[in-house]
Amino acid sequence: MQGPLSSKDMTNFRSLEILDMSGNMFTGILFPYIGTLSSLKAISLSQNKLHGNLHAKDLGMLKKLEELDLSDNQFEWILPPCLSRLTSLRLLDLSKNQFSGNLSSSMIANLTSLEYIDLSYNRFGGLFSFSSFANHSKLKVIRFKGENNTFEIETENPSWEPSFQLKVLVLPNCDLNKLSSNIPKFLFYQQELELVDISHNRLKGSFPVWLIENNTRLQLLNLRDNYFRGQFHLPIAHCNNLSWLDFSHNNFNGQLQENIGKMIPNLQYLNISQNHFEGFLPSSIGDMSNLEKLDLSNNKFSGEVPMKLLANCTSLVVLKLSYNKFHGGIFSEGFRFFNNSLRILELKNNQFTGTLPTMVPTAGSHLGLLDISNNGFSGLIPRWLVGNLRYLWSLDMSHNFFEGPIPCEITEMHAYIFKDLSHNLLSGWSPSCVHLHIIRHLFLQGNKLTGSLPKLSFNFAFHLVTLDIRDNKFSGRIPNEVGVLSNLRILLLSGNNFSGMIPNKLCWLKNIAIMDLSRNKFSGTIPHCFHNLTFEKIDAFDGLTEPNSTFLEVRDIIVPYQSILKRNFENFEVEREVATEIGIEFVTKYRSYFYKGGILDLMSGLDLSVNKLTGGIPPELGQLSPILALNLSYNQLTGSIPNTFSKLTRLESLDLSHNNLSGEIPSTLIDLNFLEVFSVAYNNLSRKVPDMKRQFGTFENSSYEGNPFLCGPPLEKSCTRVDKSPPSPIKSSNASHRKWYDVDPLVFSTTFIVSYVIFFIGVACILYINPYWRQRCFNLIENRMYWCYNFAFYKLERLSNCICH
Structure with missing residues (x-):
């Protein structure tokens, strides 16, 4: 209804x-x-x-x-x-x-x-x-x-x-x-409490063990997000009814009790994350055979994960061991993480090693999120990892030592939303079996992938939102088929060997927010059609923040209460699983920043630096008013800086350094009130720099260095030179008739004598050092002397004969 x-007829x-x-x-x-x-x-x-x-x-x-x-x-x-x-x-x-x-x-x-x-x-x-x-x-x-x-x-x-x-x-x-x-x-x-939740209150003190001892029927205890400290100790008895325990986000330390699993054998939910626990994980935790969620993340646990936990707790829906110091090969035959109930497995930031198991999981597995990043896993990626996990929507295997080719099956799975294989040793990328289908976020940064981008892969990537293949060895041209990625918001291709011209088909990416083509070998001019790119604010609903994997959003804690309306408390809410937040690194303001979640939603930028681009900067780039970062440095761009850049009202970083730009810096750029970083260093710019007003009052000499014809503060070179010395006397009119070859006699004599002395000393040194040349020189002088003597004697003799006759 x-x-x-x-209120009609209510009185009846x-x-x-x-x-x-x-x-x-x-x-x-x-x-x-x-x-x-x-x-x-x-x-x-x-x-x-x-x-x-x-x-x-x-x-x-x-x-x-x-x-x-x-x-x-x-x-x-x-x-x-x-x-x-x-x-x-x-x-x-x-x-x-x-x-x-x-x-x-x-x-x-x-x-x-x-x-x-x-x-x-x-x-x-x-x-x-x-x-x-x-x-x-x-x-x-x-x-x-x-x-x-x-x-x-x-x-x-x-x-x-x-x-x-x-x-x-x-x-x-x-x-x-x-x-x-x-x-x-x-x-x-x-003494009759069955459910206690005093979380998120900044309470202090030690663990209230008396609360459990006094209330033997206690089923749920939530102390999350407080300031409790000290060691955690459960009472020896009185815990048989406890099924839900959360004291995460506190300051507890020390080791867990060795027999903790025997004290609370019926526990279904245990969250002790974000504390300071250390030491080995007690093997008795495997006695909690009813566990559905176990979160030990963000502590200082070490050693190997007890096989008893991996083998006995077959009802686990969520297992989180991230951000500890666990080591060893967790993926052993006793680890049944592919059971029908497990949906979330997080092992990131530990010291696990070994290879992924060769066993093939059952087709009934409901695993939705697998995160084993930042460990020491190695070997090949097994083909069954995706082929048999039909519900896997998020896979993170980054920062490991996986090698070999990327299996065809890993790209053909229809359930994928997020996949991160970055920072491994992967080398294969087969064009014949790469179909991205509904993958929304693909990260392959920092591998050894080679060859050209397969055109076929983009024909099926209509849902792709993020593509990160930075720091590989890809080469060739960017295929025109990339233009079909209508939902693409983040394109990161830097640190490869791509060449040729930047294709105009990139202008078809109407929803792009961040594009990084830096550190490649692109040539030609910057496409004028880039003004068609919106670089608008990213809407988180479009996929940069994904929906969480389904878990127990309510907890069945039955606390009877006699009510006319038959009230009960079976719908006690628990905290939901944190949604997967997409994060990327992007260089701006001379630093590499990591943008994630809501901050990433607000970021936009274009980076074409460190290429071989030529020609002028298209004035149409001034129409990209929503953009926050623009980097065209380390190219071979010529011409002037467009006046239209003054329309980039939200711009925070502009780097045009290390090019061949000329002309004057537009004075209208001082209207860019959000500009934090500005550099035109090492170009051929001339005339006066913009006035030191607003944001330009914060830029130092380094923003303009390498331009010898620029002047004005903050540069030391002044644009106007005022001669304050007394006027010189008027010279005679004869001075205007002096020839260009008129030289000061004193200067000429001094220069000539010095040159002669230097020449004589140089010849003497050479003769002194080389005896062969010295002997030849003496022979030459002696021959000349004899020749002169004979010549004079002959002439005198003929002259005397003529006189006598």
Whole structure:
């Protein structure tokens, strides 16, 4: 049913005792004149779309009302004090609404018949004192799940002793005992507790072992995200009913008790992640044969994983051992992680070694997430890894030592969403069997893959969002078929040997946000059509943050409660598995940054650096107004810097260094108010640099160095030289008639003498060093002397003969 609630003919139901209209689509406000139904004992309008404030004046007339359930609606405003008239009320559930204001302690104090109260997920503020429940001897269930940081609950001031024995206490994220940060002392008096959740409250102290000892029927204990410290010790007995235990995100240390598995044999959920536990993992943990989730991640455990755990815990749905110091070959024959129940297996950041098992898992395996990254695994990737795991949607094998070819089956699996094989020793990429199908995120960075990109692979990659093949040995041209990747948002091809011109088909990637073609051998000009690329903000819904793998989103904790509406607590919520967040590295602002999750959603950039690109910078690039990073450095670009770059209003990093650009730096660039990094170093730019205003006031000399014709601050070279020396005397008009060859006689004489001396010394040194040349020189001089003597003697003799005759 749907539509507004109608008050028509409600007066005809004066004898009505139970009104249950839950789970419909009713809208509007709570119908008036409900007070005329004086015989009502129970009202349930939960899971509708009712809004507005409560007509408490009418509700206050229902003196016989025992149960009021208005949960999961859109009621707002404050709780009216008139609710305190409902003195017969046993159940009050106003959870999942928008009530605000301070929670009246006096109103709660008057409802002494209460057995069940749930005010979770509202917008209450201020301070609420738990002493308001001092006289509630029938109270069994208290649920105050906080949704903001303005609602505080104080249990210690003033001092009081409870008259009730609770079954359920749920007080997460409500600034519990903010002043003292102590566990509520009234819990010392409780002996019938079955469910306790005081997580996310910054409580201090040691592990409350007394809470388990005093409450032998305790099934669930949640101490997550507090400041508890010291060693963790369970009582020797009294733990047989405990099935759900979470004390993750605290400061516990030391080793786990050797017989922990025997103390809590019926445990189904154990989360002790984000602590400081160390040492070996006790083998008795394998005695918890009913375990469905085991999370030991982010501790300091070492040694090998007990085979008893791997062999006996066949009901595991989630197994997380990441970020420890486990070593050894975990994938042994005793490891039955391919059973029908396991859905999540995380082993990343350990010291595991060995090869993946050769056994073929059963076709009934439901494994959805496999993460073995950052370990020491080696060998070939077995073909069955994907062929038999039909539900595997996330695979991370990065940062290992896998080698050989990528199996055909690993690319043909239809269930894949995320696959990371980066930083291994993989060498094969077969064009004949590469079909990406519905893979959305593919990471192959840092391998030894060679050859050209197979054209066939892109014809089936309509769903591809992220393609990272950086730092391999790919060569050849980028195939035009890449243009069919209409959903591609991140394209990372840097650090390869791609050559040829950048294909215009890349301009078809309308949804691209980050493109990195740097450190290749691309030549030719920058495509003018790049202005068609949007570089818009990435919408996380499009696939950069994937949905989590299905796990137990509710926990079946049966806590009986006698209710007219048959209330129970089988739907106790537990924390959901963290969604897979895609992360990439991208160089900007001279550094390599890692962008992940929501930060990645906001990032956009184009990197064409370290190539052989020529020609001018297309002015059309100025139309990429959403872009945050643009890097064209280390190319052979010529021409001027386009004035249109002043339209890149969101730009944070612009690097045009190490090119052959000329002309003037556009002064309009000072309008780029978000620019943090700017470099035009080592070009042929000239004239004055932009004024040191706004962001340009932060750029130093290094942003402009290597341009000898640039001037102005922050450079030392001034654009105008003012001669402050006295005027020179007027020279004679004859000076204008001096010839270019007129030389100062003193300068000429000095230069000539020095040159002659240097020549003479040089010849003397050569003759002194080389005896052969010295002998030849002396012979030459002697011959010349004899020739001159004979010549003179002959001439004189002829002259005397002529005179005599």
